[in-house]
Amino acid sequence: MKLHILGCGDAFGSGGRHQSGYLVEASDRLFLLECGPTTLLAFKRAGFDPRRLNAVMLSHLHGDHFAGLPFFFVEYLYRQPKNDPLIIAGPPGTEEKVRELFQIMYGGGNKKDLPPVCFQILNPDQPTQVAGVNVLPFRVLHQTEAISLGLKIAYDGKQMLFSGDSLWSEAFIEQARGVDLFLCECTFYRDQPGMHVNFQALQADLSRLQCRQLLLTHLGEEMLGHRSELGVACAADGMVIEI
Ligand SMILES: [Zn+2]
Ligand SMILES: [Zn+2]
Numbered sequence: 001m002k003l004h005i006l007g008c009g010d011a012f013g014s015g016g017r018h019q020s021g022y023l024v025e026a027s028d029r030l031f032l033l034e035c036g037p038t039t040l041l042a043f044k045r046a047g048f049d050p051r052r053l054n055a056v057m058l059s060h061l062h063g064d065h066f067a068g069l070p071f072f073f074v075e076y077l078y079r080q081p082k083n084d085p086l087i088i089a090g091p092p093g094t095e096e097k098v099r100e101l102f103q104i105m106y107g108g109g110n111k112k113d114l115p116p117v118c119f120q121i122l123n124p125d126q127p128t129q130v131a132g133v134n135v136l137p138f139r140v141l142h143q144t145e146a147i148s149l150g151l152k153i154a155y156d157g158k159q160m161l162f163s164g165d166s167l168w169s170e171a172f173i174e175q176a177r178g179v180d181l182f183l184c185e186c187t188f189y190r191d192q193p194g195m196h197v198n199f200q201a202l203q204a205d206l207s208r209l210q211c212r213q214l215l216l217t218h219l220g221e222e223m224l225g226h227r228s229e230l231g232v233a234c235a236a237d238g239m240v241i242e243i
Pocket of ligand 2: 062142
């Protein structure tokens with residue numbers, strides 16, 4: 001299983017990085033974790049055909065994580081139709097928000113139909129399958145008015161944990177136990193307002209993290225400035241990781 005980093009930036013495009021988009025290439029599956037605004041272009045730049053995409057899994061409904069979906073929809077409507085429906089799995093409210101966003105961007109006054117898609121709700125602590133991939137969603141501390149999820153994914157005998165956007169929490173220590181890769185957001189270097197991981201909090205728990213690989217992502221400007229001294233791997237756009 002391979003992880004292609006299509007976008008590892010924060011909402012502000014810090015360091016000129018694309019917004020969230022992580023493509024998982026498994027033996028017979030291709031799926032995205034997150035679909036930020038810049039995901040389709042990075043997907044094409046990485047040499048993939050959008051028609052091959054089986055599913056998109058969303059951790060939460062902030063624009064830097066899901067606002068790229070309408071570009072995939074226009075691709076399927078006007079350029080390269082997709083035969084099988086795209087599965088879009090996310091927290092409660094995903095279907096409404098995605099449909100609303102598409103109407104705002106391309107509706108043009110008339111209600112415009114989406115290409116064939118199939119929405120699936122991910123509920124916290126309810127293990128499920130998305131396009132045949134095992135997913136355990138669990139609630140993380142990021143939004144107060146909506147549900148933000150972390151996602152633990154298992155396929156092809158490999159396990160991967162994705163933090164979504166979240167404050168650092170004990171739940172990550174527990175969920176990361178034994179996983180092949182933990183892709184963890186780390187927006188800040190030191191503690192500051194905003195519900196995101198700061199490196200100093202994570203660092204204090206590093207010895208307790210029992211995952212094979214740890215990769216930091218969603219880095220803000222302050223984190224980018226400290227990158228060389230962290231002693232922990234950081235994602236970069238275009239990076240490909242063997243899980
Ligand atoms: Zn974000
Ligand atoms: Zn967010």
